Amino acid sequence: MTKEKSFMKLLITGGAGFIGSNFIHYILKKYPDYQVVNLDALTYAGNLENLKVWEGDERYRFVKGDITDMTAVGPLMEECDVVVHFAAESHVDRSIMDPGVFIETNVRGTLVLLEAARKYDKRFHHISTDEVFGALEPGDKPFNEETPYDPRSPYSASKASADHLVRAYFHTYGLPITISNCSNNYGPYHFPEKLIPLAVTNLLEGKKVPVYGDGLQVRDWLFVEDHCKAIDVILHQGKIGETYCIGGGSERENIWIVKKLIEMLSKDESSIEYVEDRPGHDRRYAMNYSKIERELGWRPETNLEVGLPKTVEWFRENESWWKGVKSGDYQKYYEKQYGK
Numbered sequence: 001m002t003k004e005k006s007f008m009k010l011l012i013t014g015g016a017g018f019i020g021s022n023f024i025h026y027i028l029k030k031y032p033d034y035q036v037v038n039l040d041a042l043t044y045a046g047n048l049e050n051l052k053v054w055e056g057d058e059r060y061r062f063v064k065g066d067i068t069d070m071t072a073v074g075p076l077m078e079e080c081d082v083v084v085h086f087a088a089e090s091h092v093d094r095s096i097m098d099p100g101v102f103i104e105t106n107v108r109g110t111l112v113l114l115e116a117a118r119k120y121d122k123r124f125h126h127i128s129t130d131e132v133f134g135a136l137e138p139g140d141k142p143f144n145e146e147t148p149y150d151p152r153s154p155y156s157a158s159k160a161s162a163d164h165l166v167r168a169y170f171h172t173y174g175l176p177i178t179i180s181n182c183s184n185n186y187g188p189y190h191f192p193e194k195l196i197p198l199a200v201t202n203l204l205e206g207k208k209v210p211v212y213g214d215g216l217q218v219r220d221w222l223f224v225e226d227h228c229k230a231i232d233v234i235l236h237q238g239k240i241g242e243t244y245c246i247g248g249g250s251e252r253e254n255i256w257i258v259k260k261l262i263e264m265l266s267k268d269e270s271s272i273e274y275v276e277d278r279p280g281h282d283r284r285y286a287m288n289y290s291k292i293e294r295e296l297g298w299r300p301e302t303n304l305e306v307g308l309p310k311t312v313e314w315f316r317e318n319e320s321w322w323k324g325v326k327s328g329d330y331q332k333y334y335e336k337q338y339g340k
C-alpha cells in the first residue's frame, strides 16, 4: 500500500450527475478541510438540485462549463490539486440513438482534461465502466483488471477509448493517473431512465415497467455510496498508473430486480411489460473486485437486501426531485424509446 495522500482542492467533472453528486456529498462530509470545484455542462442528466445543500458553502463552487472547452477547463485545472473525472454521456440506449455526442464528450472531453492535467501536472482519476470488457455468458468468470477490452455499444466504445487515452498519458508523459472500472450503480439521485429508478418511479406513478427482451440479462449492482468509498481509497492510497475493478458482489437478472421492486411497492406482475430487446444487448456483466480488496482494503458493504429498500425509500421521500426530472425533455426521450 502506498503512503496516504491528501488533496485540499478537488476538481470534479460531471458533479451534477448521479454518481458525481453522491461523491461530492460524500467528500465534503468526510473531509472538512477539502474544497470542491464542480465543472458540469448541465446536460439533460445534470441537476443542481442534487447539490442544493452546498449552495453558499465556501468549500463548494459550481462552474457551468463543457469539458471539451479548454478555456473552461484550463484555469480550473490550474487551481485544483486533483481531478476526479465523472463527466460523460452515460446511457447505452441514448448512445444507440445518437452516438456522436458520446465521442465528443467521452473521448474528446477526456483528451482536453488530460491535456490540461499534463500542462499543470495534476493527479487524474478517471471513472470508467465494466462495459469496456464486453459481455459475459452465464458461468464465465467475472471481469478483472486483466480482461481484454471488447466494447460493444457506442457508449462502451467511447469509454474504452477514453481509458486508453488516460493510460497512454501515464506511459507517454508520466501523468499521475488511476482508473476505476465499476459495475452498475444504484441509489439516490439516479436518473430515472436507467433500470432501477425507471422501475421505481414508474411503479410509484402506477405505470408499467419496460423489460427488454427476456429480462434474463444480468447486472452486478453496486450501491453508489460503496462506489464513492472505493474512489476515496483509490484517490488517497491507490498506486499511480493502476486500474481497479469495483463491483457490488450482487449479480441479479433484470427480471429479479423488477419483481423485487414490484413486491416492495405492493404492485403485481401485471406491471411488467416485455418490450423489444436493446440492439446488441450485453447479456451479463460481473466484476471481480479482489485487487482493490487485497491492496486497498475496500469491499462493498451494502447488498441489495439493504440497498434496494434504501433506494425505494429515497425515491418515496423525494417525489418532487424525480417528478421534476421526469417532466419536459424526459417525456420526449421516453416516447422515442418506448413509443408512448
Ligand code: NAD
Pocket (backbone or CB within 6 Å): 013, 014, 015, 016, 017, 018, 019, 020, 039, 040, 041, 042, 043, 044, 045, 046, 047, 065, 066, 067, 068, 085, 086, 087, 088, 089, 090, 091, 105, 109, 127, 128, 129, 130, 159, 182, 183, 184, 185, 186, 191
Ligand atoms: P450521469 O449521466 O448521471 O451524469 C453525467 C454528468 O456529466 C451530468 O451532470 C452531465 O451534465 C455531465 N456532462 C455530460 N457531458 C458533459 C460535458 N461535455 N461537459 C461537462 N459535463 C458534462 O452519469 P453517472 O451515472 O453519474 O456516471 C458518471 C460516470 O460514471 C460516467 O463517466 C459513467 O460512464 C461512469 N459509470 C457509470 C455507471 C452507472 O451505473 N451509472 C457505471 C459505470 C461507470
Ligand code: TYD
Pocket (backbone or CB within 6 Å): 092, 093, 184, 193, 194, 195, 196, 198, 209, 210, 211, 212, 215, 217, 218, 219, 254, 278
Ligand atoms: P441500464 O440501467 O440502462 O444500464 P446498462 O445498460 O448500463 O447496464 O440497464 C440495466 C439493464 O436493464 C440492462 O440489461 C438493460 C435493462 N433495461 C430494461 O430491461 N428496461 C429498461 O427500461 C431499461 C432502462 C433497462
